[in-house]
Amino acid sequence: MAITxxxxxxxxxxxxxxxxxLGPNAPFIPTDxxxxxxxxxxxxxxxxxFSSIPSTYKHLQLRILAKDTTNNTDDAGYSLRFNGIxxxxxxxxxxxxxxxxxxxxGTVNQSSMSFTYGAVASGAAAxxxxxxxxxxxxxxxxxxxxxxxxxxxGSNINSTGTSTGIALNSGLWRSxxxxxxxxxxxxxxxxxxxSTFSLYGIKG
Amino acid sequence: xxxxxxxxxxxxxxxxxxxxxxSAIPGTFKDLVIRISARxxxxxxxxxxKMTINSDNxxxxxxxxxxxxxxxxxxxxxxxNTYVSVENTDGNTATSNTFDSTEIYIPSYLSTANKxxxxxxxxxxxxxxxxxxxxxxxxxxRNTSAITSLSFAPSNGPNFVSGSSFYLYGLAS
Numbered sequence: 001m002a003i004t005x006x007x008x009x010x011x012x013x014x015x016x017x018x019x020x021x022l023g024p025n026a027p028f029i030p031t032d033x034x035x036x037x038x039x040x041x042x043x044x045x046x047x048x049x050f051s052s053i054p055s056t057y058k059h060l061q062l063r064i065l066a067k068d069t070t071n072n073t074d075d076a077g078y079s080l081r082f083n084g085i086x087x088x089x090x091x092x093x094x095x096x097x098x099x100x101x102x103x104x105x106g107t108v109n110q111s112s113m114s115f116t117y118g119a120v121a122s123g124a125a126a127x128x129x130x131x132x133x134x135x136x137x138x139x140x141x142x143x144x145x146x147x148x149x150x151x152x153x154g155s156n157i158n159s160t161g162t163s164t165g166i167a168l169n170s171g172l173w174r175s176x177x178x179x180x181x182x183x184x185x186x187x188x189x190x191x192x193x194x195s196t197f198s199l200y201g202i203k204g
Numbered sequence: 205x206x207x208x209x210x211x212x213x214x215x216x217x218x219x220x221x222x223x224x225x226x227s228a229i230p231g232t233f234k235d236l237v238i239r240i241s242a243r244x245x246x247x248x249x250x251x252x253x254k255m256t257i258n259s260d261n262x263x264x265x266x267x268x269x270x271x272x273x274x275x276x277x278x279x280x281x282x283x284x285n286t287y288v289s290v291e292n293t294d295g296n297t298a299t300s301n302t303f304d305s306t307e308i309y310i311p312s313y314l315s316t317a318n319k320x321x322x323x324x325x326x327x328x329x330x331x332x333x334x335x336x337x338x339x340x341x342x343x344x345x346r347n348t349s350a351i352t353s354l355s356f357a358p359s360n361g362p363n364f365v366s367g368s369s370f371y372l373y374g375l376a377s
Binding site: 032059091094095102104105106136137139142145149150170171176202 | 239276303329340
């Protein structure tokens with residue numbers, strides 16, 4: 001039955017007129033950037049793993065807030081391992097700055113790829129301080145390519161010391177296997193409560 | 205309005221190719237992002253990527269670069285370039301099956317201002333020699349025209365190898 005008129009009454013007060021069919025709703029905008037999963041540490045985890053990563057995307061991106069439970073004041077980074085492989089097929093290189101000096105280094109033939117400055121240490125940082133990082137992995141299902149990882153990470157604890165900093169990290173997993181799982185390992189002790197690891201898929 | 209990332213076009217090479225072009229880029233987005241995983245057939249461990257905007261190869265490109273070569277951090281800049289210089293990618297003698305990881309960000313590609321561009325590129329290698337580059341770069345294209353095409357070619361190459369991939373995304377605002 002068609003509605004031909006609405007009269008003011010107890011059920012129809014304070015009506016808002018809209019000029020389009022969306023009304024008060026935000027428009028839907030399709031995106032090729034989708035959330036896959038998020039892991040949040042409860043505290044004390046010595047590893048966190050994204051498993052059964054779908055192969056339906058072209059690229060992966062990880063967005064991270066991380067903290068280590070260690071009580072010392074050293075830089076507390078983290079490491080990545082793919083598909084549970086712990087043989088010495090990982091290389092990594094860094095361009096970094098500790099707030100005082102810029103430098104670069106590289107290490108090869110490791111059992112994981114380590115990203116410095118990705119996490120802060122509980123012994124140095126206040127309760128609500130975390131390191132931040134964005135990690136990109138292109139063509140993660142391409143079985144003709146080793147996997148090159150790009151990571152921009154950094155940390156600041158409101159200090160002029162040099163135990164935190166910023167780093168442009170790269171990593172190479174010398175394997176052409178598709179990535180189906182990603183494991184994060186704390187470089188010092190364990191992940192502190194509230195550390196958050198979010199995995200996104202990017203379509204192509 | 206929520207931001208959104210949408211694929212505009214992609215090219216994944218199935219044979220060696222001298223250059224690729226994204227043409228007729230729609231004017232419906234706010235920013236552009238290009239994600240590249242490339243390797244060239246240059247007989248060396250490294251090469252560079254040239255990005256040309258709107259087929260314009262006049263000397264109105266410039267850059268400032270911060271990079272690490274695996275042993276030290278350096279910075280340089282240059283003016284009067286004829287393309288956006290993104291370095292370094294992997295050459296043909298780098299570790300086999302290894303491709304760079306690059307992202308180029310072009311904000312406000314339709315604006316009537318000159319175009320400021322950022323890029324981050326990682327050239328990985330199973331080596332501790334001073335030849336493996338992590339680089340972040342600021343580029344300037346001194347032209348106020350909207351960007352409608354982007355072309356990519358190796359600086360030396362002469363070709364990108366099979367498997368090199370190029371993805372162009374548009375970001376809505």
